[in-house]
Amino acid sequence: MLYHCSRESQDEVLPFEWYKKAFPTITKLTHQLKNVDLIDGKLVNINDDSIVIDDRIADKMHTLKSLVSMFIGSPWVQQNLKENVEAISANTKFKPVVSFSKLREREPMIVNSLTKISNFLSVSAQQRKLVRSAICPQVTQHRIWTGALEEILNGLKSEMDSLYYEYSGKGSNMGQQIISSCLKFLAHTGISDHECTSWMQLGSHNSVNSQSSGTWEEVLEMFNDLIRCLESEKGLLYHAAKLEVMKEGFSQIKDVLVDKAIGYKEARHQESLVQKKLSKTLGYSSRCLFALLLYYLYGHVRDIEVDLCGGIYGGEGGARFCLCMGRILTSDEEKMVKSGLKQLDRALGLFKFIWETAGMQGVLELQGHLWCVGAKDRILTHRGTLFFVHGIFDKK
Structure with missing residues (x-):
């Protein structure tokens, strides 16, 4: 009692x-x-x-x-x-x-979730369509997508570092290696200076460097491996859950090319494909869409x-x-x-x-x-x- x-x-x-x-x-x-x-x-x-x-x-x-x-x-x-x-x-x-x-x-x-907020506010079905159409073009921008991923990975890396003595097993070591690989991949995505013009970033005339090209499916596979590494790490389940959330977005853009050895216009086209696919496919009840909204508004996905x-x-x-x-x-x-x-x-x-x-x-x-x-x-x-x-x- x-x-x-x-x-x-x-x-x-x-x-x-x-x-x-x-x-x-x-x-x-x-x-x-x-x-x-x-x-x-x-x-x-x-x-x-x-x-x-x-x-x-x-x-x-x-x-x-x-x-x-x-x-x-x-x-x-x-x-x-x-x-x-x-x-x-x-x-x-x-x-x-x-x-x-x-x-x-x-x-x-x-x-x-957006659904939980809308139910609380008594937002109608028609109004939810308005919300989705208004926020999708903003929160699915390439920089928001990659920023949210980096925020999750860096947060996970920081927590694993602070809990090194509690989580120093084989799974933890492998997890840190995967996080490092994911962050390196993200570092090769998009355009470093969004204000640069086409002549400032010319395509390479040499053969494409294998380390600078790939698809988003590679990160999806790394996320799956990372989730498996963290299954037994009870204190890190919060971050593992966020990895699961972002997998929905990966599944929609897994075929989109990521290539730094190309010109400015081609790189912008790759970024645009990420935004269009995410905006078109992530529904109102999507946990991934909600995570992107949180990052858009507050700079984190917590x-x-x-x-x-x-x-x-x-x-x-x-x-x-x-x-x-x-x-x-x-x-x-x-x-x-x-x-x-x-x-x-x-x-x-x-x-x-x-x-x-x-x-x-x-x-x-x-x-x-x-x-x-x-x-x-x-x-x-x-x-x-x-x-x-x-x-x-x-x-x-």
Whole structure:
């Protein structure tokens, strides 16, 4: 009863004894997990950005966030939330929304697909077609495609280097060799200077260098080998999953030639073929398309975790709406708050991007909420978005 609550209870208030027993546990777990956060599917120590691999810590983090999400629904926390939000935002132009009172608003969400975002925003089938037609020409550009691949590979290489002593077996060594080969291949793709003119990059009159030509199917085969090497590496499964995601794109362009020993116009034609094939074949529900969108917007392909999914609330006359989402933190220190704020900002920004691209009616305002035991209630502003920091306290 302390760690779990039946979803059948929906929005019913739990017995007062439950909250009294839960709060000391929440406080204890917060201290044990201080400055540790769940980012990109893995636990990270915010102080030094080191990765924490410990199943017990992972279980404690899950327990903490589950308990806090239930505790936020208590009557006195909701009352304090209402009073504090109204008090610290009295001078804002948009009336703040007090949310998270319902169980479904306090459920976690991993933002990992366009379909999930559109379902949340109630984007119609016709509007989804508009979104796809608008974003595909942008996110399937050759530089976005290769940039996303390099970001995944470099991130994987960095993580494997940092975890060398844990992952120093034959599979890991082979994996690093494959990553190096993939990065070398990508270095030979596309045009190094997109502003250069045709006379600046002339085709070779000599025989084609085998190392400078090939097809995208070669990288697809290397990705398959890399995935097999990482199957037993539990701590690196997040990256392995992203390799799987990008395979969908490879399968669409595997016959496209990659050749650096050609002129500028021919090279641009190769890049154009990659963009056209990806744009034509990647559907709205494609995980690969979503990964490319993330890289296009934020420069990485990492999924975004939201601890409290919140909801959309209508304003006066239905012309303005507010999207609220929340994160649960394990400390009130500046670096921790900043990290949680940035993650929440990315999630909120992504939802607003789809809202506006789909041509949804009304203006969508954004609101972020950060929760931590003992934190001082305050308001922060980041790129025009309001973020409320809430302290979690036991009933006096």
